[in-house]
Amino acid sequence: MEESFDYVIVGAGSAGCAVAGRLSEDPEASVLVLEAGGRDRSPNIKIPAAFSKQFKTKLDWDYSSGPEPHLDGREVYVPRGKSLGGSSSMNAMMYVRGRPLDYDGWREAGCPGWGYEDVLPYFRRMENNEPGASEVHGVGGPVNVADQRDPRPLTKRFLEAAQSTGIPANSDINSPEQDGVGMTPVSQRKGRRWSAADAYLRPAMKRSNVTVKPKAQVLEVVLEGGRATGVRWRDSRGRPHLSRAQREVVLCAGAIGSPQILMLSGIGPADELRSLGIEPRVESPGVGDNLQDHPFFLLCYECTEPESLADAEKPKALLEYVLRRRGPLTSNVGEGMAFIRSRPGLPAADIQLLFGPAYYHDNGFDVHEGHAFSLAAALPPPQPGAAAAALVRSRRQAGAGRQPPR
Numbered sequence: 001m002e003e004s005f006d007y008v009i010v011g012a013g014s015a016g017c018a019v020a021g022r023l024s025e026d027p028e029a030s031v032l033v034l035e036a037g038g039r040d041r042s043p044n045i046k047i048p049a050a051f052s053k054q055f056k057t058k059l060d061w062d063y064s065s066g067p068e069p070h071l072d073g074r075e076v077y078v079p080r081g082k083s084l085g086g087s088s089s090m091n092a093m094m095y096v097r098g099r100p101l102d103y104d105g106w107r108e109a110g111c112p113g114w115g116y117e118d119v120l121p122y123f124r125r126m127e128n129n130e131p132g133a134s135e136v137h138g139v140g141g142p143v144n145v146a147d148q149r150d151p152r153p154l155t156k157r158f159l160e161a162a163q164s165t166g167i168p169a170n171s172d173i174n175s176p177e178q179d180g181v182g183m184t185p186v187s188q189r190k191g192r193r194w195s196a197a198d199a200y201l202r203p204a205m206k207r208s209n210v211t212v213k214p215k216a217q218v219l220e221v222v223l224e225g226g227r228a229t230g231v232r233w234r235d236s237r238g239r240p241h242l243s244r245a246q247r248e249v250v251l252c253a254g255a256i257g258s259p260q261i262l263m264l265s266g267i268g269p270a271d272e273l274r275s276l277g278i279e280p281r282v283e284s285p286g287v288g289d290n291l292q293d294h295p296f297f298l299l300c301y302e303c304t305e306p307e308s309l310a311d312a313e314k315p316k317a318l319l320e321y322v323l324r325r326r327g328p329l330t331s332n333v334g335e336g337m338a339f340i341r342s343r344p345g346l347p348a349a350d351i352q353l354l355f356g357p358a359y360y361h362d363n364g365f366d367v368h369e370g371h372a373f374s375l376a377a378a379l380p381p382p383q384p385g386a387a388a389a390a391l392v393r394s395r396r397q398a399g400a401g402r403q404p405p406r
């Protein structure tokens with residue numbers, strides 16, 4: 001089965017939904033969105049506190065890192081959303097931008113137009129910041145950003161405890177000055193998750209020029225004369241399809257899915273592709289390499305006060321949520337956070353503390369009877385712009401986009 005569109009977008013996650021929404025504003029452009037996962041109707045997507053119930057279900061790609069040399073060979077579970085909205089339908093809804101230094105690092109690493117002052121207008125344009133507009137925030141945009149409706153009292157205690165150690169209060173963790181402790185802003189609306197599908201895809205689906213196909217797994221990009229002209233995919237019954245792109249194929253299958261599709265299409269490190277029985281078509285050694293994620297180390301504590309999310313599934317809380325969209329089920333779990341510097345002289349915070357009024361050991365799989373809270377230390381990029389610099393370096397070394405000699 002063969003169809004033709006102007007744009008073929010692979011993956012309906014954060015990026016794919018935004019790209020589909022923006023491209024389809026042109027009524028002359030026909031847009032196809034192919035998503036391997038199904039629709040996003042599950043209550044475990046909509047109810048904020050239920051997000052971890054998606055883990056290792058059909059809503060999750062359920063990846064594993066492979067043996068990690070620096071973790072004594074241990075494999076790390078890597079959840080990734082698999083439904084409309086992608087990981088924005090699964091994530092913890094913390095609406096937290098990078099630090100200005102991160103974006104400036106991108107610009108300095110060779111990406112003009114990506115410095116903080118360059119990206120700020122786009123942040124403002126995409127937001128509907130419920131607390132209001134300011135120099136750094138916008139209103140009227142598709143991405144709804146809210147203060148938490150019913151944070152647990154334990155989170156207030158975390159904020160107070162952090163301040164008693166000298167960490168300053170920060171009332172807007174998304175201001176250019178990120179250091180300090182504050183409540184986490186959330187991508188929610190009226191107590192429900194507000195994913196990229198809610199923000200961009202559903203409004204776009206009302207347009208006649210947009211076609212969205214869930215349960216459509218893309219297998220490869222079709223290359224003709226050195227140009228991507230379409231994609232091959234299979235539907236839920238395993239039937240093969242070819243969708244042609246008159247203008248562009250836009251790969252938005254995520255940090256793991258996009259390089260996988262490229263490599264399946266013969267785009268990547270030639271020797272590795274050959275060893276997997278894939279004929280190399282475009283030599284690009286950086287593909288499938290250099291993945292970085294933020295390390296995240298968690299401590300869980302029992303607590304004597306009944307102030308955590310331990311009662312979130314009790315009938316009272318369910319009723320509160322169903323009737324008023326309030327109560328503990330509106331929690332994104334990571335309710336509070338702090339950006340701190342581990343030593344003087346650093347240009348920006350190098351540690352992000354995340355506070356959750358819940359027992360979150362083993363990604364929520366490990367159950368604890370009674371009240372508890374969790375405190376995680378996460379590392380933002382080890383050096384501002386380090387990831388971008390590594391990427392640009394590897395692209396330069398690889399002569400990215402070059403055709404192989406044969």
Ligand SMILES: Cc1cc2nc3c(=O)[nH]c(=O)nc-3n(C[C@H](O)[C@H](O)[C@H](O)COP(=O)(O)OP(=O)(O)OC[C@H]3O[C@@H](n4cnc5c(N)ncnc54)[C@H](O)[C@@H]3O)c2cc1C
Nearest residue numbers: 011013014015036086087088091092093094218253254257
């Ligand atoms: C558990 C969890 C918690 C997180 N918490 C936060 C948070 O609180 N705040 C925050 O800012 N970020 C958070 N993140 C990260 C954030 O959600 C992601 O960085 C972001 O959603 C990635 O967007 P993306 O478009 O690159 O990929 P995704 O949103 O993952 O989208 C990729 C899409 O492509 C689809 N796809 C993949 N392969 C194929 C294929 N072959 N064919 C068709 N479709 C395919 C996938 O099913 C998916 O829908 C979290 C992520 C997870 C998993």
